[in-house]
Amino acid sequence: MKTACTRPLDVKRGRVDLSHGSGGRATAQLVEELFVRELHNEFLAQGDDGARLPRAAGRLVLATDAHVVSPLFFPGGDIGCLAVHGTINDVAVMGATPLYLAASFVLEEGYPLADLARIVASMARSSREAGVPVVTGDTKVVERGKADGVFITTTGVGILRDNVDCSGAHARPGDVVLLSGPIGDHGSAIMASRENLTFETPIVSDTAALHGLVGELLDAVPQMRAMRDATRGGIAAALNEIARQSAVGMLLEESAITVRAPVEAACELLGLDPLYLANEGKLLAICPPERAEAALAAMRAHPLGGDAAMIGRVQEDAYRFVQMNTRLGGRRIVDWLSGDQLPRIC
């Protein structure tokens, strides 16, 4: 009667089946032999419907992100580490220290367990490296053709720094716009991977957890007004959001925004604009002008901010336009997403 329980999960050759989502023994086995084994920590080990956590010494921040990236594995990462990094970054740019993650999986019947195990191992690695454990989770299975392999929603809990009050609504005319490095790596890596393009220098996603960089930056400049990780829609979308929330305009300098050579080549080939390409490890930070040098120094001292630069200024604008002085000496409006959509980039 208990034999089904004693046969271990066949992670090498097995596939996700509907019983893995039924809430019965197969679900328990998948959770224990794959998820808990990889992601193990004292909270997950509690084995209840949620995690009991310590008291949080500060105001809470909560952020959630569904991840539906396609392909699930791409140069520089996979949906597993992306789901960890993306939510850590959402919490961090609120001016908070990320503490815990919850992860919920929607799996398609027939998905290879070996690939799922790689994804979970990648989550475990990135969560360990970031010091932010996955403390609770859930798994559902849908019939073949009703999902696309694996979708992962991660939700992050953090605590706000007491002396920081960052929001997209706090940018003011005169503030400076800082960017932590070259743009478009993640979006172009995904696109190149979909189109089977190869370049002399391969394009690799920049997926990374930014909370370390953000922490150093806020230590140096607690007066930071606003931060964003420039994911879907690229720095164009992130800056337009801030412009609208703060009821300001911005003027960027194209010459200050760097794009790696292979990313530039991919953009030309595919007709993409790097301003709109997703990044998964780049920080936009807006701060008062008198703190710009201190902020840049703090960013450049961190491995993920070595190429940090001031890329523009906030200015008054009744129309809340984000504009850009181009390399050729002209000026253009950097509108919200223009041209083609890039679905399932994250």
Add this chain to the structure above:
Amino acid sequence: MKTACTRPLDVKRGRVDLSHGSGGRATAQLVEELFVRELHNEFLAQGDDGARLPRAAGRLVLATDAHVVSPLFFPGGDIGCLAVHGTINDVAVMGATPLYLAASFVLEEGYPLADLARIVASMARSSREAGVPVVTGDTKVVERGKADGVFITTTGVGILRDNVDCSGAHARPGDVVLLSGPIGDHGSAIMASRENLTFETPIVSDTAALHGLVGELLDAVPQMRAMRDATRGGIAAALNEIARQSAVGMLLEESAITVRAPVEAACELLGLDPLYLANEGKLLAICPPERAEAALAAMRAHPLGGDAAMIGRVQEDAYRFVQMNTRLGGRRIVDWLSGDQLPRIC
């Protein structure tokens, strides 16, 4: 140039398209004109990548649940209220007061905005009724055929009651097993709906938020050992989980477990066992025998616990079997899920 922005979302006739997940203007419009408008609260209005929340006065609880129920609308509810109730219940049965929800949506291209609006309105209503706001969210869109309409992951944050220490691992021989009402309503409502079965008395899902009932119960009996909402896999799965976590056995009395007549009829027709059918508003509670009467009285005094009953006892068992004295005078083992799987019940 800004015209696209001034045309309101066509909620009546419009459909989800890939641009709604692009992170650009269409995403912002969907979020503002549908999600934020319905779910509005001070936290969601912050408009950042996450929500800034007050300091939590207690130990935290975090629980997450993916909802993939099919059909999306069913007698007695829909995926929207289910996603709110399910996660509130997961937090509540940990012995915690649910405070906030995060919601992440995976939408299929082509899904009618009118149906999405109904789902979000249902979430808003149930969240308001429960007093647990949806404070942050995320929306992704996948291509037609890559998801099944709408998947919703909700994540709940709560605070533990200081004087309560409930866990599936705390059941002890001699404890009593209490159940808040008749079983199988949700699971049979979904199955009947899928099979297009109608009964004289319609079967309606029992989806409900249990935190009020749990609160009253814990006020009366803070010594509660373990609680579970008996969702996927029914009370059979929930009790087997507790038996395993606590290294105990259980002996149930079939005569004490009630099943509504139409649910019983549906089970006979479809060959289902109500012990394995999902419930979305039923509480299992395990407490020391000397507190059983007080617990039952507290449950019965609440609208969701009027039919509460003692359905069994915890006992020593090296094999951790959940057994049941049947109505016919026999005894059977109530194993983990047996027979057919019931996919996508929640």
